[in-house]
Amino acid sequence: MIRASNLTKLYGGRRALGPISFEIADGETVGFLGLNGAGKTTALRLLACDLRPSAGTIDVGGVDAIAEPHEVRKRIGFLPENPPLYMDMNVAEYLAYAGELRSMSKAEVKKRLPEVLEITDLKDVAYDVIGTLSHGYRQRVGVGQAIIHQPKFLILDEPTRGLDPVQIVEMRNLIHDLKQNHTVLISSHILTEISQTCDRLLVLGKGHMLAEGSEAELAGRKDDIQQITVLVRTGKAGDPYRGDLKDKAEGDKDKSDKENVDDSGKDAIKKLLAGVDGVSSVADLYTSPEGMSFSLATTKDCRAEVSRVIIDAKLDLLQLAFARSELESTFIRLVGGGTNAGN
Secondary structure, X not given: OEEEEEEEEEEOOEEEEEEEEEEEOOOOEEEEEOOOOOOHHHHHHHHOOOOOOOEEEEEEOOEEOOOOHHXXXXXXXXXXXXXXXXXXXXXXXXXXXXXXXOOOOHHHHHHHHHHXXXXXXXXXXXXXXXXXXXXXXXXXXXXXXXXXXXXXXXXXXXXXXXOOHHHHHHHHHHHHXXXXXXXXXXXXXXXXXXXXXXXXEEXXXXXXXXXXXXXHHHHOOOOOOEEEEEEEEOOOOOOOOOHHHHHHHOOOOOOOOOOOOOOHHHHHHHHHHHOOOOEEEEEEEEEEOOEEEEEEEEOOOOHHHHHHXXXXXXXXXXXXXXXXXXXXXXXXXXXOOOOOOOO
16 A cells, blocks of 8 residues: 655745645556646655655555655656666666666566566567667656566556557556556546546646546536537637737726737636636637637536627637536546646
């Protein structure tokens, strides 16, 4: 079991994480879910003894991680977001080196290496130089170095980041295989990836624990929450956010339509949509040449009101979709689309 109590990390007085508390039972696969900067990486690095907490305690398999970090590292395999690979080594050479760094004897490495190459499907590239491999294969090498010493606990930080769709499926299948023999912790900002892999989710935002539970438990937190997504074309060429929209959001109807709002326009649109009766939170999804997309968590079906506000603001409503809330809208409601504190 992994147990963290009041775990906190400060950087120069700035709070990146905590205090947060949680437990992870043996055999569980648990996901740390949150927007970029939510504190996921900080939390995993603390658990992996890659960072020392500013306050709080960590117990890993009955060992105090703060008092005995070297002992805990023997029990943990860690895949950081950017794996520490040596590009001029071949795969087998690097994995053997990683095993020796973890105090494995040459005989132990010799016995374990073929098993790791089999598990990670790296046999065909075992003697290829790492620098010549694709990103997907390099991620597999990173997983290999994390499991070479047969740890009980496996920590994977954004394991699918930068992978193409085929590589993502392959990595997901690899993680499913690893779940059979390890307690696994995974971080991601991609909801679909983490929900397909994990038994339980811990939702982080701005360095704090916002919620925890299974996918079904989190999806059922608010039966009355619904989700509306809108795609808005914001006006004339060269003026991505109309000035009159900013005026409406600020309650000043006397200003002209000619002001260029630029970056502040995104916040103005969010503020305008948040003012619709029944809208509990607004998150910006993406900006494209076509327009801007937003997700609204609502307590009722207010599509008519949302469309009316957009049209009254002299914007083009290109798309509006509605769905009963499940995990996605719960996540959006929890994180609120805001700026976060940690990594």
